Amino acid sequence: MRMTSSTIRTRWSPKPDTATPQHRRAAKAAAAIAAGALALSLSACGSSDDGSGGSTGDTDDTTNNVTLPKLDGTSLEVAAVWSGTEQANFKKVLQEFEKRTGAKVTFVPAQDPIINFIGSKVAGGQPPDIAMLPQPGAIKQAVDKGWAKELGSEAVKELGENYSQGWQDIGKVSGKPYGVYYKAANKSLIWYNNQVFENAGASEPETWPDLLNTAQTVFDSGVTPFSVGGAEGWTLTDWFENVYLSQAGPEKYDQLAKHEIKWTDPSVKDALTTLAQVWGKPDWIAGGANGALQTDFPASVTQVFTGGDQPKAAMVAAGDFAQVNIPSSMKIGTDAKVFPFPAVGDNGPVVSGGDAAVILQDSKGSQALATWLASPDAASIQAKLGGYLSPNKNVPNSDYPNAVQQKIAKALIDAGDDFRFDMSDQAPQAFGGTPGKGEWKTLQDFLKNPKDIAGTQAKLEAEAAAAYGN
Secondary structure, three states: OOOOOOOOOOOOOOOOOOHHHHHHHHHHHHHHHHHHHOOOOOOOOOOOOOOOOOOOOOOOOOOOOOOOOOOOOOEEEEEEOOOHHHHHHHHHHHHHHHHHHOOEEEEEEOOOOHHHHHHHHHHOOOOOOEEEEOOHHHHHHHHHOOOOEOOOHHHHHHHHHHOOHHHHHOOEEOOEEOEEEEEEEEOOEEEEEHHHHHHHOOOOOOEHHHHHHHHHHHHHOOOOOEEOOOOOHHHHHHHHHHHHHHHHOHHHHHHHHOOOOOOOOHHHHHHHHHHHHHHOOHHHEOOHHHHHOOOOHHHHHHOOOOOOOOOOOOEEEOOHHHHHHOOOOOOEOOOEEEEEOOEOOOOOOOEEEEEEEEEOOOOHHHHHHHHHHOOHHHHHHHHHHOOOEOOOOOOOHHHOOOHHHHHHHHHHHHOOOOOEEOHHHHOOHHHHOOOOOHHHHHHHHHHHOOOOHHHHHHHHHHHHHHHHOO
């Protein structure tokens, strides 16, 4: 499952403000995340499910806030890389669209990177009607190649009513609307096994030095501190982006995201040096570097929450979407807890990601489906099922199935436009989103050899320059 996966990007060019107001905006959003953390130490009392990543919430009780046409006899295809529970839950959203319109919608499982998958479908003359693209860079690529079709007035109307300007703008290319950000991710979280922390006498850290102290405390208790899903390079870019945003600040982050500064910049050296304080301690990572590089994202979460009070690791840096991989036997908010990614610099990071619906075959049916996905009705269905976060501000917070997820969702909405989109998702696909290439592969190599900071910077810059064309 490619999580976007979950920092927001493409909408902003760096603002002419000084770094001080930018830090204030980041601090405001960080405060929202921190406020959400207040309930992260509490049990999910009053939740509508058993506290697990999935939910038995009733999705039949849906409101009707969006007008859709009758589409009897219409067949549509939607492609996404989602699998497992995530795919199953999204299909329930599509089923409600079928019920309301009479259309037939088929989910098409796609391979990662999805832009390559779409390219092969276009070349074969059979593109899906809509693709869920996890990267602003992928949206731009689809537009540049002439694959993506502009959103119609009804979808744009839904976006205007339900989304902050920031979320609307990251779906645009050259000022024109192409993407409906149906799914969001809060990527500035660390999930942990509460029993391990209690046994070790460890507490939730607020700063990077605190995190290192907590990791040592957990290690001294006999449990490996961190699980890392290094088999999927995007998990490593998430680590880097959280450290870099907090340490270098939002202005530098925006510049690096656009390759306006080089990866050989001293700020990148500082971030890699900080990362090496964790990655450079093989005993702190489940299976060491080699084990991490053979661990996919779902397993990196699961192994923190299985094995009783002796799991393979105590904590995992992962977005809100990690909930779908937490075993149902572990109650979220009681057994499985979460804290904001600790501040490395003055402020904690607020990094987001998301998946946007992009029309590839323009028709009445595909425009209606994009409009549906921009509505609170669609997002509410999946919100009730758990393991999902919507940037749609009109989704009732009570629709999220437990107190932890309600706080995470509220923090995202309260942040408004004060966030940064995942940096690698803003990059050209060849650099920021292709397995075995670019930033993903270079950070995997760095995980194996975290002493080679200069070599890592040089390789990152060479590949970035080739991908960005500058």
